[in-house]
Amino acid sequence: MALIDELAEKLAADVMKAQLELGVDRLYVEVGNHIGTSSPSLQEAFLTACRLHLSEQRGRSFFEERLKALSAARKDAS
Template identity: 40%
Template sequence: MQLIDDVADRVAIEVLKLVDDTGNVDLIDEVKKVIGTSSQTLEEAYMTAVRVRRAEMRAMELIAQLRKANGV
């Protein structure tokens, strides 16, 4: 369902910003627990969105390093 994915991604983006600001990675699990009490489906979509967004950040960091290393 598109709505669940949209909501999960929006929440994942916000919590990852908060993690960046605070350095507290436990916030991800705190939000997961709250979501899970109401919707297991949303909880799973949220965790997937968190993993995808983290992977995207790592990939973009690597691409930036590769560009710099190759003078691009």
């Protein structure tokens, strides 16, 4: 259902942004639990979207650090 995915993604993006700004790394769990009291389907879609965002953030962080290390190694070799 497209509406569930759209709503879940928008809320997940907002929650992920707030988590980064506030330094609260489990806010999405609290929001997910609250959603689950009225819509388990939306809760599942929301938590999936949050996991995707978190995974992307971890992957991007690893990539950026690895890229720095490779660039530094290349400069040292020259």
